[in-house]
Amino acid sequence: MQRIACPERDDWQTTAENAGFEFHTLDGERYWDERAYYAFPLEEIERGIEAPTGELHAMCLELVKRAVNDDIVLRRLRIPEACWPIVIESWRRGDATLYGRFDFSFNGQGPAKLLEYNADTPTSLFEAAVFQWTWLEQAMERHIIPKGADQFNSLHDKLIARWREIAPGSHLHLTGLYDNPEDAVTLNYLEDTARQAGLATTSLEIESIGVDSKGKFVDLDNHPIELAFKPYPWEWMLRERFGSKVQTAS
Numbered sequence: 594m595q596r597i598a599c600p601e602r603d604d605w606q607t608t609a610e611n612a613g614f615e616f617h618t619l620d621g622e623r624y625w626d627e628r629a630y631y632a633f634p635l636e637e638i639e640r641g642i643e644a645p646t647g648e649l650h651a652m653c654l655e656l657v658k659r660a661v662n663d664d665i666v667l668r669r670l671r672i673p674e675a676c677w678p679i680v681i682e683s684w685r686r687g688d689a690t691l692y693g694r695f696d697f698s699f700n701g702q703g704p705a706k707l708l709e710y711n712a713d714t715p716t717s718l719f720e721a722a723v724f725q726w727t728w729l730e731q732a733m734e735r736h737i738i739p740k741g742a743d744q745f746n747s748l749h750d751k752l753i754a755r756w757r758e759i760a761p762g763s764h765l766h767l768t769g770l771y772d773n774p775e776d777a778v779t780l781n782y783l784e785d786t787a788r789q790a791g792l793a794t795t796s797l798e799i800e801s802i803g804v805d806s807k808g809k810f811v812d813l814d815n816h817p818i819e820l821a822f823k824p825y826p827w828e829w830m831l832r833e834r835f836g837s838k839v840q841t842a843s
Contacts, residue, residue: 594631594632594633594637594699594700594701595631595632595633596629596630596631597629597630597631597632598628598629599627599628599629599630599732599737599738600628600737601627601628602627602728602731602732602735602737605617605625605627605728606618608727608731609625609724612723612724612727613719613778613781614719614720614724614778615774615778616774616775616778625720625724627728627732630732630738633745635745637701638745640704641699641701641703641704641705642697642699642704642705642745643745644704645697645704645705646695646705649695649707649710650693650695650710653710653712657684658684660672660680661680661681661684661685664677667680673828676827676831678840679839679840682840689758689759689760690712691752691755691756691759691783691822692712692715692718692748692752692755693710693711693712693715694710694711694712694715694716694717694718695707695709695710696708696709696710696711713826713827714824714825714826715824716775716776716779716824718748718779718782718783719778719779719782721746721748722746722748722749722752722782723749723782725744725746726744726746726749729742729743729744749786752783752786753786753789753790754790756786756787756790756791756792757790757791759820760792760820761790761791761792762791762792763792763793763819763820764792764793764794764795764816764819764820765784765787765792765793765794765795765820765821765822766794766795766796766797766812766818766820766821766822767780767783767784767787767794767795767796767797767821767822767823768780768796768797768798768799768801768802768821768822768823768825769798769799769823769824769825770798770799770825771796771798776824776825779824780796780822780824781796783822784796795812795816797812797813797818799823799825799830799833800833801813802818802833802835803815803835804835804838805817808838808841810835810838
């Protein structure tokens with residue numbers, strides 16, 4: 594692994610804003626920084642990052658399997674007891690997951706080390722799947738990086754494929770805090786991938802979710818919500834006015 598300093602694109606801020614990436618700078622500090630890139634041999638990526646990612650994901654799932662069968666583990670994870678039935682029933686139904694984000698420490702001297710696994714509100718998706726590809730293409734065009742450079746990154750195609758696996762031809766509601774720029778970019782990008790996968794979509798503020806007289810979750814047009822994605826913490830959602838219906842609504 595090499596960290597290679599490089600010039601940034603002179604129009605990167607305008608490019609970001611035109612793409613909807615308005616939070617590229619936060620409180621005067623760079624959120625996006627392209628003044629260096631990392632170069633890896635393929636073997637290092639496969640053995641040092643990809644293989645440990647698969648192993649760590651399997652270990653996380655094994656922990657969930659243990660937790661849903663052991664109250665002691667649920668308590669150690671500090672999951673409120675009132676939420677246990679929701680967690681257990683979801684696991685046993687085999688509810689679908691879309692994606693998560695691993696945060697790793699990696700120095701090239703051994704396998705990646707896990708810092709955090711965010712599978713509830715994982716952001717940084719648009720930046721990795723879209724804007725990073727834009728940088729790659731433009732950086733090659735402008736001779737900032739070598740011609741023929743590539744990224745070990747197939748997020749976009751895999752998201753489209755995953756939507757097709759989860760619910761082909763379904764209607765998807767994307768809900769969250771659309772006044773939060775990072776959440777809005779994530780939701781809008783996922784909506785685009787879902788549409789490319791053939792799903793119909795509706796955008797909805799989280800506070801606008803309702804429950805009808807039959808106990809079904811509905812949107813503002815009283816259409817049932819059968820499939821939803823939300824970059825919104827479960828512990829917050831359970832405190833919403835509809836939160837008490839999460840376990841019973843269909």
